[in-house]
Amino acid sequence: MEYEEVTPKSYPVNLIKKDWTQRKLYYTSPAKSMPNAIYNMEVLDNDIWIVTNPKSGTTWIQELVWLLMNDCNFDTALSKDLELRSPYLEFDFMIHRNVERALKPVQELPSPRIIKSHLSLALLPAQLWEKKPKVIYVFRDPKDAWISNYYHFVNFGFQYGKTLEQYMDELLEKEAPKRDPILHAIEFYQLRNEPWVYYTSYNLMKQDLRKVIENLCKFLNKTVTEQQMERLLKHLSFEEMKNNPTTNHRWEYGQVQHPNRGKEVHNFIRSGKVGGHKEELKAQQIEKADRFIEGRLQANQVTLEQLLLLK
Numbered sequence: 310m311e312y313e314e315v316t317p318k319s320y321p322v323n324l325i326k327k328d329w330t331q332r333k334l335y336y337t338s339p340a341k342s343m344p345n346a347i348y349n350m351e352v353l354d355n356d357i358w359i360v361t362n363p364k365s366g367t368t369w370i371q372e373l374v375w376l377l378m379n380d381c382n383f384d385t386a387l388s389k390d391l392e393l394r395s396p397y398l399e400f401d402f403m404i405h406r407n408v409e410r411a412l413k414p415v416q417e418l419p420s421p422r423i424i425k426s427h428l429s430l431a432l433l434p435a436q437l438w439e440k441k442p443k444v445i446y447v448f449r450d451p452k453d454a455w456i457s458n459y460y461h462f463v464n465f466g467f468q469y470g471k472t473l474e475q476y477m478d479e480l481l482e483k484e485a486p487k488r489d490p491i492l493h494a495i496e497f498y499q500l501r502n503e504p505w506v507y508y509t510s511y512n513l514m515k516q517d518l519r520k521v522i523e524n525l526c527k528f529l530n531k532t533v534t535e536q537q538m539e540r541l542l543k544h545l546s547f548e549e550m551k552n553n554p555t556t557n558h559r560w561e562y563g564q565v566q567h568p569n570r571g572k573e574v575h576n577f578i579r580s581g582k583v584g585g586h587k588e589e590l591k592a593q594q595i596e597k598a599d600r601f602i603e604g605r606l607q608a609n610q611v612t613l614e615q616l617l618l619l620k
């Protein structure tokens with residue numbers, strides 16, 4: 310993917326003190342006026358925004374949040390693609406590059422809207438920092454997320470024919486500095502104690518999903534019965550989600566017209582592990598990825614354990 314530098318505009322200066330004018334931000338090219346359209350878009354008080362670095366557990370928490378907000382309506386969850394129940398803000402523009410239509414899937418959504426985005430904090434709508442609707446952030450070890458992204462992009466056709474090693478080399482050289490996952494996360498981590506922000510990690514969801522559900526219930530002012538809790542835990546398990554057609558992004562894959570789409574297919578809900586990169590990358594590549602991550606962590610004076618809420 311090609312990226313172009315865009316000007317950050319949506320600074321929550323009242324919440325995070327830093328020189329936002331120095332914050333470099335990128336949007337997939339051609340960005341046209343899409344960053345402006347997002348900056349100016351209307352935010353509703355009862356929106357729920359789910360923001361993540363790609364491949365960090367977004368779908369997992371989206372399905373959970375959708376169910377909590379819809380009285381555990383498993384019938385609808387099992388019959389309608391998640392992407393249509395909870396749209397991905399940037400997706401339509403990614404496919405059609407048409408600003409006029411790009412926000413319609415979100416604008417036409419019934420309230421309360423559950424909106425997914427991978428944008429950096431300073432590219433999100435300005436009204437977020439005034440209206441302060443509920444914002445949920447999930448962080449995952451970038452190494453696991455990058456590998457997951459490789460298989461996702463092989464499915465779309467974009468990375469078909471490229472090895473994981475080639476992908477990682479190119480990513481660390483070109484893309485990762487522009488789409489820095491640590492910088493993305495730390496800006497939300499700094500907001501984690503705001504009452505309208507719920508910050509969690511893929512690790513915590515793997516460790517104790519029940520606790521995450523209980524905490525989310527408090528955050529969203531929802532209650533579930535023990536019976537609903539049991540069903541949620543089963544429905545959200547890796548095995549069930551792997552075999553659920555509505556949570557495997559089939560609708561999304563169907564929108565992409567790449568000549569190599571579908572030549573090599575990996576399930577969207579694929580391996581679902583913490584530290585899965587250790588099984589897939591050579592030691593040398595792990596070191597290289599760690600060097601990049603460590604550099605970014607040091608620059609931001611934070612540790613990976615802190616961002617994963619393990620400390």
Ligand code: PPS
Nearest residue numbers: 363364365366367368369457546547578579580581
């Ligand atoms: S996306 O495209 O950015 O929205 O992808 P995202 O949903 O953030 O991340 C996909 C990865 O999350 C894993 N996942 C799960 N892991 C464990 N349990 C459950 N229930 C679950 N649901 C989704 C999914 O398998 C992807 O990770 P990998 O490592 O590829 O398996």
